[in-house]
Amino acid sequence: MNNPESNKPFVPKQALAPTPQLYHQLVADGMENLAKVTVAELASERPIVGASHLLDLGCGTGAGTSAFVGAVSKEVASDIGIKGVDINQAALDIYKKTTSEQGWPAEAILGDANKMDMFTDDTFTHSLATAMVFVLPDNADPAIKEMYRTLKPGSAAALNSWAYVPNMHPLRVASRATRPAGFPEIRGAMDQWEDGSFLQARIEEAGFKTHRVVQREVFAHTTTDIYHQANMLWSFIGGTTASGWIESDEERWDEAIEIIVAELRKTDGYQKLEGDKLRLKFVAHVAVAIK
Numbered sequence: 001m002n003n004p005e006s007n008k009p010f011v012p013k014q015a016l017a018p019t020p021q022l023y024h025q026l027v028a029d030g031m032e033n034l035a036k037v038t039v040a041e042l043a044s045e046r047p048i049v050g051a052s053h054l055l056d057l058g059c060g061t062g063a064g065t066s067a068f069v070g071a072v073s074k075e076v077a078s079d080i081g082i083k084g085v086d087i088n089q090a091a092l093d094i095y096k097k098t099t100s101e102q103g104w105p106a107e108a109i110l111g112d113a114n115k116m117d118m119f120t121d122d123t124f125t126h127s128l129a130t131a132m133v134f135v136l137p138d139n140a141d142p143a144i145k146e147m148y149r150t151l152k153p154g155s156a157a158a159l160n161s162w163a164y165v166p167n168m169h170p171l172r173v174a175s176r177a178t179r180p181a182g183f184p185e186i187r188g189a190m191d192q193w194e195d196g197s198f199l200q201a202r203i204e205e206a207g208f209k210t211h212r213v214v215q216r217e218v219f220a221h222t223t224t225d226i227y228h229q230a231n232m233l234w235s236f237i238g239g240t241t242a243s244g245w246i247e248s249d250e251e252r253w254d255e256a257i258e259i260i261v262a263e264l265r266k267t268d269g270y271q272k273l274e275g276d277k278l279r280l281k282f283v284a285h286v287a288v289a290i291k
């Protein structure tokens, strides 16, 4: 789920496994809130009505599908169909479980966003990729072209990317301070998405007729204290560069965590809540594009 760029076997003994459960605890309600604002923009452009066919691409454990269902009445929800596509079976297992518990009108499909042969052209009335495009290779161009191909003419797709992420700078400071010079920057490929014009260019490249991009603030309310948050962050993302984890990461684990905690406290997006919990502010670019 954490999209590592290396398959080196070494993992520091302190690192928590990057499971969907850890992802859930790490992002708290942040991804759900991002999905909600993105679906709201999509539905304002093309209302979700009965008989709609919706795609939740890179659905993960279901933040986008939950937002789809939350955006419509019970009557409409019983008359729409959602396909949740993801490449990660563990995430889809949770998606399926929630689908049956919540009664979502959804089907989980194991597949690659870059090649969605299971869908014919012009299938969907709404297409969503939330917290998704910036984890894909090739600037997400093949996947966004597949979104375009599978969308009905005149229908809308919604995509988002981050303009500001409060926890990226703390992770990078910790990595630079505890690792050798020249070590790859953590999530270096994400920087290009900070400028909304990069997302716009991808949408135009895919062939969409029109599009608009707005900025939205998104808040995450963590359920754990800052130290556990820092531990989860370093565990989930610290080893994802092309150089993976290195042996010294184990010896310098506590040092890295102290740096992440100190830097998080300094960021504009950080606020301490009662009970040692945190509120983190993110800023997203939200795009709606019409085929």
Ligand SMILES: C[S@@+](CC[C@H](N)C(=O)[O-])C[C@H]1O[C@@H](n2cnc3c(N)ncnc32)[C@H](O)[C@@H]1O
Residues within 6 Å of the ligand: 001, 031, 032, 035, 057, 058, 059, 060, 061, 062, 063, 064, 085, 086, 087, 088, 091, 111, 112, 113, 114, 129, 130, 131, 132, 135, 136
């Ligand atoms: C950051 S998560 C976001 C998940 C979900 N959309 C959400 O908002 O919580 C990115 C998701 O993209 C999925 N993913 C990455 N590469 C993919 C690919 N090539 N095809 C389909 N899914 C992919 C990952 O497995 C992961 O579930």
